[in-house]
Amino acid sequence: MTENDTFLKEITEGNTFKGDYITMGSAILNEQPIKNAFVNIPLKTLNRHGLIAGATGTGKTKTLQVMAENLSEQGIPVLLMDIKGDLSGLAKPGDDNPAINNRHEKIGLPYSSKGFPVDVLTLSDQDGVRLRATVSEFGPILLSRILDLTDTQSGIVSVIFKYCDDNKLPLLDLKDFKKILQYATQEGRDEFQEAYGRISAASTGAILRKVVELEQQGADLFFGETSFDVQDLLRIDDEGRGYINILRLTDIQDRPKLFSTFMLSLLAEIYTTFPEQGDSGRPELIIFIDEAHLIFNEASKALLNQIESIVKLIRSKGVGLYFVTQNPTDVPEAVLSQLGLKIQHALRAFTAKDRKAIKLTAQNYPDSEYYDTESILTNLGTGEALVSALDEKGRPTPLAATMMRAPMSRMDVLTDNELSELxxxxxxVKKYNETIDRESAYELLNEKIAHAEAEAEHQKQVAKKAPAQRKSNAMNPIIKVLTSATFIRSVFGILNKVIKK
Structure with missing residues (x-):
């Protein structure tokens, strides 16, 4: 048996599954693709999370596109974080050209060109389905972690939420939250102190500054109504294909705190509302986070801990998270250790630090008698990658350098007209793009303060009138006689005589 035959047997047996799967491409040996040596990923293990990594221009985005397409065809909805703005082409069929046909001939897969059901979402003023959440939905713990508050400050936030619950004050947007912070140490200071103890003005001031910092990154657009229902991410079209939800993030690259806020809110909401899946055999939703370093680079320790916890837990809800980044070291080790699928495109070794990173990356993959992993990482071509997945029993599949299949949809963005039409x-859009600003804590507290001020003014006016009335009475001769000691004694004297008789 030749080396090719042995390799083909190992790859074929290691990538043949009883359940449903998606095919990423065909394995490469000695720098040549082996036709029909398909590299498959079972749907059953896709909720074990994954990583797509590689240097700029090596094909990460196209790999993401291929996975999204194949998941959609299997009836699995997808959410894509589109940082660079280059994924909208999923809505339109791709171009059939000789280069793509040649690639698929080598792989052994027929090529078909097609578009997919797509919805475009946004966190900002860009066109698309507006994503929002209320401050109440965040809750005191999550909001405190987003704001990176101390334990004392977090305790104050919990008291604020308790006060709003007790007094039926809806906390919908940041305007509401700022108002109640000010009220707690100003107009409502005595009320708060009596019910919950003294609240420090210095602490509320520090919290307020953190809120203003979050606002400056555009969070005032995110907090409010109508709240986005995460169940709308699970839609299936009339042909049984899962919707691909593309979240446009091209205008928040310099606002990582807003991105982290949204991500944590979304994952927490999904974990809270999705039912336990158990061993269902297929995921409920797959989320791809492009340029994943944006989440982790600016995140506080508390926020990182929260993300790591949710990554560990959300798998049971049938949700898979896939981080797309240039280098695996962009993802914290605690998260990296949870990942079942790793797709590694080429890395570049320009410096000693790069070479050290490549050596560490190579150690994350199973040993293979067919590849020198460290060497092949720098020699992979565009659209080629090392793939290590999990089989249906949760064991790593044989390591395979893979010629990836081409996307079926357009490998370019939609035009402005096409995007507007979509x-x-x-x-x-009809459901979520109407801005609602109903009566909430801000309006109710202003009304309460105005009423208190009016009452205080009324009491002040009453107090001013009272001395004048007393003075007027003192000057009245009739009142003077009636209240004199002589008159009173005379009256009591008469009464005494009457009683004695």
């Missing part, structure tokens, strides 16, 4: 047809 958004105009969205059912979710």
């Amino acid at each position: 958004i105009s047809k969205s059912k979710l």
